[in-house]
Amino acid sequence: xxxxxxxxxxxxxxxxxxxxxxLEAKELNSSGLxxxxxxxxxxxxxxxxxDKNDNLPKFNFSVYxxxxxxxxxxxxxxxxxxxxxxxxxxxQTGNNEFDISVQYLNGSDFDGIQPDPKSIRGxxxxxxxxxNQFKFDFEVNQTAQYRLVATEKGKSNASSxxxxxxxxxxxxxxxxxxxxTASSYTAYASEYLSDKLFESESILNVxxxxxxxxxxxxxxFTLGGDPHFSVSKQxxxxxxxxxxxxxxxxxxxxxxxRDKYYxxxxxxxxxxxxxxxxxxVFITDLNDNSPVFVQGYRQFSVKENxxxxxxxxxxxxxxxxxxxxxxxxxxxKIHTPSYxxxxxxxxxxxxxxxxxxxxxxxxxxxxxxKVTLTVEAYDLGSPSMSTNESIDINFQDVxxxxxxxxxxxxxxxxxxxxxxxxxxxxxxxxxKDGTPTNSKLTYYIDKGDREKFRMNGATGDITVDHGAKxxxxxxxxxxxxxxxxxxxxxxxxxxxLLFINITDQNDAKPKFxxxxxxxxxxxxxxxxxxxTVCPASxxxxxxxxxxSIIKAVPTYSPGAIGNESADDYFGITNDGHLYVKSGALIxxxxxxxxxxxxxxxxxxxVVNVPQTDSARVEIEIEDTxxxxxxxxxTGPVLIYEGTLGGYVLTLTALDPDIxxxxxxxxxxxxxxxxxxxxxxxxxxxxxxxxVTIDREKNETLVMNVSVTDSLHSIYTNINLTILDVNDNNPxxxxxxxTTNLTENNGSDIHDIYDEEFVFAVAATDADSGQxxxxxxxxxxxxxxxxxxxxxxxx
Numbered sequence: 001x002x003x004x005x006x007x008x009x010x011x012x013x014x015x016x017x018x019x020x021x022x023l024e025a026k027e028l029n030s031s032g033l034x035x036x037x038x039x040x041x042x043x044x045x046x047x048x049x050x051d052k053n054d055n056l057p058k059f060n061f062s063v064y065x066x067x068x069x070x071x072x073x074x075x076x077x078x079x080x081x082x083x084x085x086x087x088x089x090x091x092q093t094g095n096n097e098f099d100i101s102v103q104y105l106n107g108s109d110f111d112g113i114q115p116d117p118k119s120i121r122g123x124x125x126x127x128x129x130x131x132n133q134f135k136f137d138f139e140v141n142q143t144a145q146y147r148l149v150a151t152e153k154g155k156s157n158a159s160s161x162x163x164x165x166x167x168x169x170x171x172x173x174x175x176x177x178x179x180x181t182a183s184s185y186t187a188y189a190s191e192y193l194s195d196k197l198f199e200s201e202s203i204l205n206v207x208x209x210x211x212x213x214x215x216x217x218x219x220x221f222t223l224g225g226d227p228h229f230s231v232s233k234q235x236x237x238x239x240x241x242x243x244x245x246x247x248x249x250x251x252x253x254x255x256x257x258r259d260k261y262y263x264x265x266x267x268x269x270x271x272x273x274x275x276x277x278x279x280x281v282f283i284t285d286l287n288d289n290s291p292v293f294v295q296g297y298r299q300f301s302v303k304e305n306x307x308x309x310x311x312x313x314x315x316x317x318x319x320x321x322x323x324x325x326x327x328x329x330x331x332x333k334i335h336t337p338s339y340x341x342x343x344x345x346x347x348x349x350x351x352x353x354x355x356x357x358x359x360x361x362x363x364x365x366x367x368x369x370k371v372t373l374t375v376e377a378y379d380l381g382s383p384s385m386s387t388n389e390s391i392d393i394n395f396q397d398v399x400x401x402x403x404x405x406x407x408x409x410x411x412x413x414x415x416x417x418x419x420x421x422x423x424x425x426x427x428x429x430x431x432k433d434g435t436p437t438n439s440k441l442t443y444y445i446d447k448g449d450r451e452k453f454r455m456n457g458a459t460g461d462i463t464v465d466h467g468a469k470x471x472x473x474x475x476x477x478x479x480x481x482x483x484x485x486x487x488x489x490x491x492x493x494x495x496x497l498l499f500i501n502i503t504d505q506n507d508a509k510p511k512f513x514x515x516x517x518x519x520x521x522x523x524x525x526x527x528x529x530x531x532t533v534c535p536a537s538x539x540x541x542x543x544x545x546x547x548s549i550i551k552a553v554p555t556y557s558p559g560a561i562g563n564e565s566a567d568d569y570f571g572i573t574n575d576g577h578l579y580v581k582s583g584a585l586i587x588x589x590x591x592x593x594x595x596x597x598x599x600x601x602x603x604x605x606v607v608n609v610p611q612t613d614s615a616r617v618e619i620e621i622e623d624t625x626x627x628x629x630x631x632x633x634t635g636p637v638l639i640y641e642g643t644l645g646g647y648v649l650t651l652t653a654l655d656p657d658i659x660x661x662x663x664x665x666x667x668x669x670x671x672x673x674x675x676x677x678x679x680x681x682x683x684x685x686x687x688x689x690x691v692t693i694d695r696e697k698n699e700t701l702v703m704n705v706s707v708t709d710s711l712h713s714i715y716t717n718i719n720l721t722i723l724d725v726n727d728n729n730p731x732x733x734x735x736x737x738t739t740n741l742t743e744n745n746g747s748d749i750h751d752i753y754d755e756e757f758v759f760a761v762a763a764t765d766a767d768s769g770q771x772x773x774x775x776x777x778x779x780x781x782x783x784x785x786x787x788x789x790x791x792x793x794x
């Protein structure tokens with residue numbers, strides 16, 4: 001028979017390895033005689049079973065399933081199945097101590113996982129924890145398998161080890177960011193022609209990968225840097241970059257505005273991991289720019305009949321399309337007036353303009369000698385684009401033409417007895433030269449006038465000379481030679497004959513159509529404004545009428561000082577038109593009416609016979625709104641506080657203009673307590689019943705008001721004094737009083753109180769003046785009239 005200390009029933013709690021026996025000794029009676037006394041006796045006997053180390057540690061299961069997140073350290077493994085690792089050695093103390101370790105399946109030690117505890121006595125739960133130096137990588141291994149070994153202390157042979165298998169599942173975490181195949185990319189996109197339909201263009205495919213699994217490895221692509229480009233996912237790892245039809249602050253894709261874009265493409269996984277790459281997009285050129293002239297409009301000068309320009313004329317244009325391409329190479333053409341198409345040439349490469357034939361100033365179609373050429377600059381792109389620019393060539397006139405009279409013979413007449421200065425006639429000549437310097441003529445009488453006539457050198461006018469007496473009975477005709485000389489260098493001249501016939505004098509008197517003319521003019525009329533005509537007629541065929549103003553009588557406006565003259569207000573022309581003189585300062589507020597006396601004279605009348613007539617002109621000065629209104633002064637304005645409607649004051653103003661339409665308004669309305677009636681010709685201000693004015697808050701108010709005549713606005717402040725109303729109750733300060741009195745302070749046998757000061761009460765009233773004067777009274781509690789107020793008013 002074998003006794004096992006570790007087996008039942010010896011190892012039960014009640015026995016615990018100790019066997020307690022009772023030994024009995026019995027006397028054997030073989031004599032057959034009766035027994036006297038006890039024939040048995042007993043004694044206890046204890047047997048202690050000494051433990052022997054005959055049991056190995058034992059795990060509660062042979063295989064465990066565990067899990068842990070990748071890339072984590074110093075954390076316990078999660079035991080999934082079965083729950084908890086338990087190891088037990090049923091030997092007794094001294095024989096049941098063992099060490100716990102983790103090994104690879106081949107039996108070598110693995111220090112990435114540490115058991116806790118490392119040593120156990122009897123039985124214990126084991127926790128497995130990753131060390132600080134070790135972590136799993138899901139992307140390398142998704143599972144791992146190790147041995148958990150329990151080794152009895154003091155034994156090193158393998159037969160003393162007990163093991164179980166730990167199967168570990170590695171959980172993937174988002175520890176890998178997406179990775180592009182390159183850190184930067186280069187792409188090319190065509191610029192956009194605004195006159196063509198936009199077509200989106202694919203410019204690049206990019207690839208990124210993520211080693212994580214599931215949603216953690218699901219890549220989303222985004223593109224930043226400019227709205228002209230977009231990104232779309234093609235498959236799990238590839239995205240396509242395309243151009244987008246969008247107008248940003250820089251416009252559409254225009255290489256000449258911006259020839260490259262720096263973009264950032266970002267790849268992000270499902271849990272926020274992200275990386276990016278740089279994308280450089282270069283815009284390829286299209287022929288979308290016309291050449292631009294460098295200098296802009298220019299003009300040049302050259303003398304007529306000259307074979308070359310004084311200085312070289314070179315036209316230069318540039319093209320903003322990409323340099324060194326046909327799109328930006330510029331050539332030139334010239335377009336001339338049709339009648340000069342053979343006179344100019346241009347070098348199509350250099351833009352140098354030259355004369356191919358001389359040009360006659362007088363043959364040009366403009367009197368100022370200006371010839372406008374149109375230069376076309378075009379590029380060599382396909383299709384070609386072009387720009388036109390005008391240049392002006394100013395041809396200078398040379399004095400190469402002789403003056404020519406319009407007639408070689410002129411015939412004129414003049415009445416006898418004509419006054420000095422009487423106009424006889426005009427000779428005229430022309431000069432084909434194109435400029436005033438060479439074509440402007442001066443006229444002279446060469447001979448034959450017998451000192452009776454004078455010629456105006458500038459106009460060719462012939463007049464009766466000063467002091468000359470024209471007598472038909474002496475000469476009926478004068479045969480005169482006149483010259484026309486130009487101002488060129490050297491000057492050129494020609495001559496003509498002038499015959500002046502003498503006729504009889506006239507004797508008719510001019511006459512106004514009316515004795516009185518009535519008209520008006522606005523005071524703001526501009527200088528030289530014609531406002532009426534006062535015509536006169538003369539029956540003579542050769543009458544020369546001259547108008548004049550003899551006198552101007554003003555009528556002054558009410559309130560004017562009355563010392564202003566109207567002499568410089570008006571003038572009259574030689575055809576009877578009345579006009580406002582230059583610099584005249586007409587003011588209706590000073591003078592509102594002017595009476596003129598005007599004369600007309602026939603200066604071609606008979607000598608010593610008056611040839612004049614007169615008329616009266618009544619001129620009404622029309623008003624212009626040229627004066628601002630002015631407020632009449634207002635005295636102090638007093639109003640009572642409270643909520644009251646009613647009249648406050650009336651605003652009035654004066655405007656010197658006629659029938660001014662004045663409008664009054666409140667600009668700054670304090671407390672919005674007032675309103676104004678705009679329907680009246682004066683500004684009647686009233687109080688708004690809904691607004692309360694409290695004098696205790698505002699003793700004065702300032703109201704800003706305005707008056708306007710539709711053109712001018714004037715502002716003024718109205719100071720309002722708020723009068724007090726008894727609208728506040730007195731308030732005791734404080735609102736209760738407490739004091740102590742000694743009883744029986746009387747001095748006589750009847751204990752009659754002597755007069756004694758008890759306390760003083762005080763109150764305030766926010767009102768002012770008489771409304772703030774207070775009277776004090778005891779209203780209750782004064783039993784037997786024991787107290788009284790000595791001073792009842794304050």
